[in-house]
Amino acid sequence: MGPLRVGVVGFGYWGPNLVRNIAKSTETELIVICDGSSVNLEKAKSAYPDVLVCGDVEQMLSEHQIDAVVVASSVPSHFAVARSVILAGKHCFVEKPLTLNSADAEELVRLAAEKDVVLLVDHLLIYHAAVREIKRIIESGELGEVLYLYAQRLNLGKVRTAENAFWSLAPHDVSIALYLLGEEADAVSATGSDFLNKGIQDVVFASLHFPSGKSAHIHVSWLDPHKVRKFTIVGTKKMLVFDDMDPDNKIWIYDKGVGAPDSAMAYGEDLSLRFGEIRIPALKMREPLADVLSHFVSCCRGDAQPESDGVAGLAVVRVLEAVDGSIEQGGTPVQLKRGVGDV
């Protein structure tokens, strides 16, 4: 079987990273790059002189022999572009977040099923070697039962005006939380503050509640003195920290916990605290983008099911949408639809 023939829509900031991986893989053949901006098309032409370019998605779909399309255009265009791709019967890889609202995401999930094509959303971090290892550690029972987790994604900038800090920064954290806990949230409450541009929250604190009783708390900000990308998971036996800013030691497992009363305890204390050793597992780091694209090829070949399919993309969009709703209502919890039964 020959390589998967791929077209890419969007050659702005992020598209070139996808194009680079598609061009160098032996599993894929980069056929055409499509972008509505003539400036960016010129950049594509000079970087890839042998690849076809085109300025219009419909033209790309009708004129070029392709099996699949990678959508890396700006988020407001995702729905229309992905819809055209799916209706043309092509497999579709969409950058995160899948769409701007859950109704559009539901329609893409429905259309992909109807057309029997792969719909994969690039929730890149669930393909990250550290996140894979954390999932394995949780499933091994080493942490005991996961009680709760929290994520912090903070920095000074990049300040955006088309979307708030949660839409810009949190899709990764939401997708990791849903992936690690293995369930969809059923309610979300959030507060946010718009200091720099009215109506665009620069800092958001969101709490996701799950049917199991677990919770995930996400703090994002582009108005913060620290550059932080950290995930903390508290289990009944151990606690784990994933520090994505640490180039070498990304996962720290703390043998710390609180146990039943200890007879040797000081008067007045009724729980024993345990401070054990710290373990830092070795990780074999790979480029997650190469992994997710290779996984996409396997899915298109029928050899795998997408680990971040349209339903997973829809679940993330539902959370993003509910966070906006809760902020608007001053932090009131918003209930979420779950699963595809509702679609």
Ligand SMILES: NC(=O)c1ccc[n+]([C@@H]2O[C@H](COP(=O)([O-])OP(=O)(O)OC[C@H]3O[C@@H](n4cnc5c(N)ncnc54)[C@H](O)[C@@H]3O)[C@@H](O)[C@H]2O)c1
């Ligand atoms: N996975 C990640 O870590 C990650 C990181 C950054 C961006 N992204 C995602 O990548 C996507 C692109 O982001 P970006 O920062 O590159 O945006 P960008 O604005 O820099 O580039 C988008 C490009 O899409 C083109 N475009 C928009 N609508 C189009 C249409 N209908 N037809 C053809 N071309 C069209 C624009 O001309 C532009 O060149 C977004 O979905 C974003 O969320 C993902």
